[in-house]
Amino acid sequence: MDAISLAGAYQGIKAAKEILSGLFEQKVDSEARPKILEAQAKLGDVQDALFVLREKLSELQQERDELRSQLVDIQAWKAREQxxxxxxxxxxxxxxxxxxxxxxxxxxxxxxxxxxxxxxxxxxxxxxxxxxxxxxxxxxxxxxxxxxxxxxxx
Ligand SMILES: [Zn+2]
Known part of the structure; x- marks a missing residue:
């Protein structure tokens, strides 16, 4: 999964939360209200997890780029060393x-x-x-x- 698909998932969850908010504002029976709130909370947790994942992914991509650059340097040195x-x-x-x-x-x-x-x-x-x-x-x-x-x- 890359940063773009993570952002897409994040937007999807945000949209689902907004739909639930809309439902909550409408006339729903008292039994449905706590379930809507619970679903919103769970979506919020997923959103938080995605945010953390996105940060981690960014770190890993940066680390990969640095390692790739080091590898190029090592290969260039190996060729010269020989x-x-x-x-x-x-x-x-x-x-x-x-x-x-x-x-x-x-x-x-x-x-x-x-x-x-x-x-x-x-x-x-x-x-x-x-x-x-x-x-x-x-x-x-x-x-x-x-x-x-x-x-x-x-
Ligand atoms: Zn010297």
């Missing part, structure tokens, strides 16, 4: 690697929050890449640091 695989780089970082082209890595912390931030090369000797999302650095490439205890060219 384009990456968790991998270990030569520098020892564990990051998400794009399966397609161009080759790139994505930040695992941001990935877990359903955000893809492509790691950017810092172009330094330590071979780190930086996440533009959370600013974290990852040792993606092999470090080119000179081992300690040695001096250069002197």
């Amino acid at each position: 384009q990456y695989s968790l991998s270990s780089t030569v520098g020892g970082a564990v990051v998400y690697q794009f399966i397609g082209s161009p080759d790139h890595f994505a930040c695992p912390s941001c990935f877990n929050r359903r955000e893809v931030h492509i790691l950017q090369d810092n172009h330094n000797m330590s071979g780190t890449f930086r996440c533009p999302g959370c600013q974290e650095n990852f040792p993606v490439k092999q470090s080119r640091k000179i081992p300690s205890g040695r001096t250069i060219g002197m």
